[in-house]
Amino acid sequence: MKVVSIVGARPQLVKLGAIAAAFKDSEHEHVVIHTGQHYDPELSDVFFTEFGIPEPDFHLGIGSGSHGAQTGAMLAAIDPILDAERPDWVLVYGDTNSTIAGALSAVKQHLPVAHLEAGLRSFNRRMPEEHNRVLTDHCADLLLAPSDEAVRHLTSEGLGSRAVNVGDVMVDVCFHTRDAVLAAGERPELPAGIDPGQPFLVSTLHRAENTDDPELLAALIESLASLPIPVALLAHPRLQAKADQYGLKLTQGSLHAGKPLPYRQLVAAVLASSGVVTDSGGLQKEAYLLGRACTTLRTETEWVETLEGGWNVLVPRPDQLTREQWHATATRPAPGTALDAPYGDGRAGFEVVRVLAERLA
Ligand code: UD1
DSSP states (O other): OEEEEEEOSHHHHHHHHHHHHHHHTSSSEEEEEEOOSOOSGGGTHHHHHHTTOOOOSEEOOOOOOOHHHHHHHHHHHHHHHHHHHOOSEEEEESSSHHHHHHHHHHHHTTOOEEEETTTOOOOOTTSHHHHHHHHHHHHOSEEEESSHHHHHHHHHTTOGGGEEEOOOHHHHHHHHHHHHHHHHTOOOOOOTTOOTTSOOEEEEOOOHHHHSOHHHHHHHHHHHHTSSSOEEEEOOHHHHHHHHHHTOOSSBTTEEEEOOOOHHHHHHHHHHSSEEEESOHHHHHHHHHTTOOEEEOSSOOSOGGGGGGGSEEEOSOGGGSOHHHHHHHHTOOOOSSOOOOTTOSSOHHHHHHHHHHHHHO
């Protein structure tokens, strides 16, 4: 079996870590196309080194742009590669522009498409990711869902016969990394001004809905800066660019900004922290898997299981709560209730490869 993986953005490189590991000792051929949607070393190269993923077979170097320009450039560049490779499966990862471009190129060449992380829904049509994931699910041949909830969404859209719950490959990487960090007794490298031995929060903010509205972004930064304990803000370049554009300081009050961390250091930071405040899907789930309370700066989440028992709480506008309510929510301790395993047991990468081979046969 020959599988072409198409990746491009930070979380997809983490998922590729699990998939590349599952292919490594298999009899199958695995070809990787990196669209270059993310190009800064801390959003891209670092993961290849960290997870020992071989260099991509094709690097398209597309970079940033408007949604249409970026997706269109990817389509044009992916077309000839898939035409030459003619894989048994094209595997796309999640909800980014790289995913919709890869899926479209493949289906138009009658190549079977498998969608990893299928069936997630925010039901928020203002999110570019929601269009990407819905369209990809509807054109793909095999829907590799990470949870029962995702399978339910697919079934309600008439796609149940193409869906299978394989678990979430990010669990594989998260648990593997957690065990390595704990075994090494690793301390995280945090932005200047934060002592990892004292209580602190880990924070990220990058969603267009939050970063691209100057008033909302100013309110979110101010709310983070007001918290009673230090906040390590691991700033995505999109956040940094928008803050510079609007004249907002990312280091102020309790807020201490640094660069995004390599995955292992991110896991070490969450483990050392007393909680997480984020708008990232991946980090909400990592907080849950690592047993830390998460406050999500959004109106909804695709990872609804994390809301159960209060592990994750949605706060789209912290500035609309009283200061006391906001501080109490963001600094609340992790719930004492036992964690469930809604996203599988950490062997999803192998399950993906097994299901791809089985469906082919
Ligand atoms: C993308 C995904 C989002 C995912 C996120 C993970 C889409 C529509 N969005 O969002 O679902 O959660 O990746 O990080 O595909 N930039 C850099 N350096 C880089 C990459 C981006 O400076 O290496 C800056 C540029 O200003 C760019 C902006 O970030 O315009 C946005 O980048 P883009 O890839 O379009 O979206 P993300 O916000 O990263």
